[in-house]
Amino acid sequence: MQQLPAHSVYLVQESKETADAVAYAFLQNTGEPVQYPYKYPNIADDDVRIRILYTGLCHSDCLHSRGLWDPNIKYPSCPGHEVVGLVEKVGTGVTKFKVGDKVGCNPQRWMCQTCDLCKKGDNQLCSKGIFLYDDNNFGGYSTHIQVAERMVFRIPEGFNDALGSPLLCAGITVYAPLKRYYKPNFSCAVIGIGGLGHLAVQYAAKLGMTVTAFTTSKNREQEIKRLGASNLSSSINVESLKTEQGKYDIVINTLYIEDEEVFKSHQRLTAPTGTYIQVGAPPSKVNFKLDHAYIILNQIRVAGSLIGNYDETQEMLEFSAQNNVYPIVETFEFEDFPKAFDRMEKAQAKFRCVVNVGKWAQANGLWK
Amino acid sequence: MATKEHSLYKLVTKEQAEAFAWSFEGPNTEALLYPFVFPPIQPHEVRIQQTYFGLCYTDCHLVNQDWFPINYPSVPGHEILGHVVMKGDQVTQFQIGDLVGAGFIRDSCGNCKLCIQGNDQLCGQKGDEHFIPLPKFGGFATHVQFPAKWAFPIPNTIPQHLAPPLLCAGITVFAPLKRYFNPNKEVAIIGIGGLGHLAIKFSAAMGMRTSAISTSPDKEQEAKSYGAIDFIVSKNPEEMAKASGRFDIILSCAHASTVEEFIDQTKLLKNGGDFIMVGIPALTKVELQLPFYSLVCRQISFVGSLVGSRQENYEMIEFANKHKIYPTCEEYEFENFKTAYDKLLNGRPKYRCVVKVGNAPQTLKQ
Numbered sequence: 001m002q003q004l005p006a007h008s009v010y011l012v013q014e015s016k017e018t019a020d021a022v023a024y025a026f027l028q029n030t031g032e033p034v035q036y037p038y039k040y041p042n043i044a045d046d047d048v049r050i051r052i053l054y055t056g057l058c059h060s061d062c063l064h065s066r067g068l069w070d071p072n073i074k075y076p077s078c079p080g081h082e083v084v085g086l087v088e089k090v091g092t093g094v095t096k097f098k099v100g101d102k103v104g105c106n107p108q109r110w111m112c113q114t115c116d117l118c119k120k121g122d123n124q125l126c127s128k129g130i131f132l133y134d135d136n137n138f139g140g141y142s143t144h145i146q147v148a149e150r151m152v153f154r155i156p157e158g159f160n161d162a163l164g165s166p167l168l169c170a171g172i173t174v175y176a177p178l179k180r181y182y183k184p185n186f187s188c189a190v191i192g193i194g195g196l197g198h199l200a201v202q203y204a205a206k207l208g209m210t211v212t213a214f215t216t217s218k219n220r221e222q223e224i225k226r227l228g229a230s231n232l233s234s235s236i237n238v239e240s241l242k243t244e245q246g247k248y249d250i251v252i253n254t255l256y257i258e259d260e261e262v263f264k265s266h267q268r269l270t271a272p273t274g275t276y277i278q279v280g281a282p283p284s285k286v287n288f289k290l291d292h293a294y295i296i297l298n299q300i301r302v303a304g305s306l307i308g309n310y311d312e313t314q315e316m317l318e319f320s321a322q323n324n325v326y327p328i329v330e331t332f333e334f335e336d337f338p339k340a341f342d343r344m345e346k347a348q349a350k351f352r353c354v355v356n357v358g359k360w361a362q363a364n365g366l367w368k
Numbered sequence: 369m370a371t372k373e374h375s376l377y378k379l380v381t382k383e384q385a386e387a388f389a390w391s392f393e394g395p396n397t398e399a400l401l402y403p404f405v406f407p408p409i410q411p412h413e414v415r416i417q418q419t420y421f422g423l424c425y426t427d428c429h430l431v432n433q434d435w436f437p438i439n440y441p442s443v444p445g446h447e448i449l450g451h452v453v454m455k456g457d458q459v460t461q462f463q464i465g466d467l468v469g470a471g472f473i474r475d476s477c478g479n480c481k482l483c484i485q486g487n488d489q490l491c492g493q494k495g496d497e498h499f500i501p502l503p504k505f506g507g508f509a510t511h512v513q514f515p516a517k518w519a520f521p522i523p524n525t526i527p528q529h530l531a532p533p534l535l536c537a538g539i540t541v542f543a544p545l546k547r548y549f550n551p552n553k554e555v556a557i558i559g560i561g562g563l564g565h566l567a568i569k570f571s572a573a574m575g576m577r578t579s580a581i582s583t584s585p586d587k588e589q590e591a592k593s594y595g596a597i598d599f600i601v602s603k604n605p606e607e608m609a610k611a612s613g614r615f616d617i618i619l620s621c622a623h624a625s626t627v628e629e630f631i632d633q634t635k636l637l638k639n640g641g642d643f644i645m646v647g648i649p650a651l652t653k654v655e656l657q658l659p660f661y662s663l664v665c666r667q668i669s670f671v672g673s674l675v676g677s678r679q680e681n682y683e684m685i686e687f688a689n690k691h692k693i694y695p696t697c698e699e700y701e702f703e704n705f706k707t708a709y710d711k712l713l714n715g716r717p718k719y720r721c722v723v724k725v726g727n728a729p730q731t732l733k734q
Contacts, residue, residue: 117639289656296646
């Protein structure tokens, strides 16, 4: 068995017998993730330790662990920020949750609650915010995760655990800006029908808007219409995009496309006084080119959006459960984590990969 | 003297002229005196004899085809002030002799969604009739004729020689400041020129904590006299670094000359903040762009604003009147229009060039 490298925080174990948890961790920026048994050094007073039931895989996981956003990340790296699980243990000061509660984690693990942005309600922009996974913290590619209670979410009654984990990132990423800028009578354009886009179509339709899906997948018309789209149109054909110019009060772009003309055409879908929301992000170094003449002459807003704040995330979970909004997922066994990652990395997933963590963890004695 | 005739405005001798314009017969040319008669006034129109008019850099962009090709001869100009000397039968809101002003918008339909919801400056139903400076004759003239709907009564408490720039520069900054206003917000105005110096005055009068950002250190005292609480020299990296992430709103009243400069400006914005854009640079100028992660992960917005609606114009005039907000201007005689235009195009006016029409309609006939 290969010798696993040490981690700055977690105590690597020889085998799962002595471990608190088993992660799937990357040891370098190439290759497959491997099983990494570990113990937690402690449980802080306000920490909640969670037995993970399901983890969703997000493209951000690749961009992080392959070193695409930051080539200098530390290894072993354990990503994953779409978690649904059960409370296993709580720190002495925890009041919001008890053992056995069904909970979730999103891409943020810490908010300070005292800075301007937290006080305003936008904790996702907190100046002292910490992501769920980074050089010091393991994320959701694991049988367990330990997070401060202030960033743990309650999973509502009737929530579909097997389908719902991707909502904690993909779901909130589109739900929050749609809620922020929408009116129920608006016409909505969703650009890119992938992991984010297929959820955006559902939310937008449930919120009452008329939705046009902009996609390259004309062959999935029936499926996309069943999700709530009234029409389909091309996301990359410039001639076709020109005919749609100025028609949409709210545009949500889940893609990033290098072709400048196509990208300007996306901004130009926005109706006068409308809002264009950018959520799709590329590997870091690329610039977003503003179509400033169109923005000014039509008085539109071009807005970036990053996940959502705590309240929006909790609300999204409840809205999704009540309105039956879930991703279409491909489910993998825990031991097939590398296969799931590969499928997601190659953008082949229809539409999100989810790993059934709980089944393996329970069968392998990790629920101690 | 002009030689190229406009299809709507008959080119006549000085003695026969009803009005005199300064026309351009091609891009990057000098203005030529154009004596003319108007087409018959329409029932919904007014004819204004100007007392003063303002010059705005947009007029230069239009004449020089910086954005799109235009027809010549062209008489731009859209900071209009004068008395009603003639009106169509359907005009009831004005009397002959009323003092009115007008800006960039010539007409709107009144029935489309944008008009009805109060954004009539964005009405797309009027085609060629949308804007005052082209293709019909605009404000670089002794007289202007246009729909009464877009004429605004000007109170006589506003000094006439200072009023015209309010109708474009003023409304351009007033409307978005009012739209995004919040007494708790920190505002930065970038560029202390025609738009910027008025923006500081409006923003401070609205009760917002307003800072001025400029390339020129020597504008500090002046900016503070207008109401700025702080002054940051954009060429000073330490000052810019210190102000990083400080402002809820940035109103950009100057074009960045490089991509790096634009990106540096966006760094001054707080996460979740609004960067207001009002000035369209020449198409050959710098592409406004910023790193994707800045836009997405900092959740910032770029919002455009185009002059203002009729309602916003009425409000701006009342607000400027009440708070005595006037632009700083350089005055020129009508006969010296070319000097004013050249100052605008090539020099750095402080901060608007205003032309006094005075007796020109009579004296030019001789």
